[in-house]
Amino acid sequence: MPVSAQAQERRIALIAGNGSLPCQIADALSRAGRDFRIVAIKGEADERTRALASTELGWGEIGRLYKFLKKTDCQDVLLIGGVSKRPDFTSILGDFGTLKRLPTIIRALAGGDDSLLTKVIRLFEDEGYRVVGIKDVAPQLLAASGVLGKIQPKDNDWRDLELALQATRKLGELDIGQAAIAVGGRVVALEGAEGTDAMIERCAELKSIGRIRAKGRTGVLVKTAKPEQDLRVDLPAVGPRTIELALAAGLAGIAVEAHGALIAEKEETLRRADSSGLFVVGVDKSADDGAPEA
């Protein structure tokens, strides 16, 4: 998936939250010879990210952010890394540029998580910036299609995978969670507001108290994007921690949507999966849903 010549020329601002992903993106962009700047989000970006960052800004410094983008001639914006909590109203009242935009920002902060992200995109677009995603600038970081590690799923694993996949599709239709777990031919856990990690931990607990019965290593976690999900700002992701939790829950493996999910620290994640005997699969969107495989 080559990056278009036009995109090559534009300078990207990485607005970096927590986790190791911002540094991985920076690394991928460097290798590709792309020009970029990093803006670390105060209280979120980790030490390595902050070391690479050109500046560090808090939630309330939106005016300063736009000034930085203008000064450094960044035309594209990539929002990357997690934010551990949504900012509250008091923490965004930081500078004049923020105050000026307050009515717009307040509107953006109201409502559910997904519409918030969509509105954050609109905030940038209204200022003339283009919001890009990992798919646009570092598609090699997304999950490929097929069995990605050394472990092959067995027949019953494929069945659990299919069941959990169906469940995530239904969840997606309702814009609820991204992940589901099936064990022994039965969907046992569905992700809601708790998030994927907490859902896997629940599965481990339910196994330990015998509420989910399973002999040996069995069950599959599937994580896919919701149809309405804007993959530029909200990409389903798994990583080393997911493998760790899946192992603790006695699962046989995990599956993510090919080209539509991120495997954070890919080499480390797959190495851990291989050494733990867990499979990792990239599943293609079902052929009949008509969605383009961009």
Added chain:
Amino acid sequence: MPVSAQAQERRIALIAGNGSLPCQIADALSRAGRDFRIVAIKGEADERTRALASTELGWGEIGRLYKFLKKTDCQDVLLIGGVSKRPDFTSILGDFGTLKRLPTIIRALAGGDDSLLTKVIRLFEDEGYRVVGIKDVAPQLLAASGVLGKIQPKDNDWRDLELALQATRKLGELDIGQAAIAVGGRVVALEGAEGTDAMIERCAELKSIGRIRAKGRTGVLVKTAKPEQDLRVDLPAVGPRTIELALAAGLAGIAVEAHGALIAEKEETLRRADSSGLFVVGVDKSADDGAPEA
């Protein structure tokens, strides 16, 4: 909903697990002048149930159970009350009648929960018994349609109710859980193997750590039957404990399927809901799904 004359004449065996429901059914049957016997399941039936029971049998005494049914001329069987755990293989090797039927029973115990119950029904039917449900013998114990307590849902409550109801329908299509919670226009929790109570508790935790944001009392628990669910042996139920948990989770109310769910200890449940300011609603099956309102 009158009980048919034929059904009136048959003697019913209540095979009673835990909880107060067996006694409530016994009470309802007595008032209706129905003839019945109670078989308490050892280690499950509570003290009151055991006081009313004609006999008490363990999981392994299936041969003795059939003998009892024959001796007392019970033609109908009602499986009622919860079982805290599925019996393991060693605990069912109780008597000769069990051993004789072991191949059938082993087949019945294999597979998921729902098919297990279906197979348990078949075990009784194969012996010539008819398995009946609460709907058949005490329909007055099921939830009626409409607002059942004194508290009326507000507009946003109806919206959350509708969202959670949609979610339970999707879950039902996949034969997963029975319950969902929506808060502030967003489905936040879906029931898997953990069960309804644990799901409500999770919702309370997510609110307390700010993962679900809600001002004041808001959000609705909806519990409905799955399309494939056999209501004779597996009826969605709420009770005083549900109200307690919903209150702790800061929900505004609960909704169950009218004529397809049980409100255990109805008066006590509604009294607690009223005094806690929670609404309780019986929702009709959607008009367009064509399911008969039997």
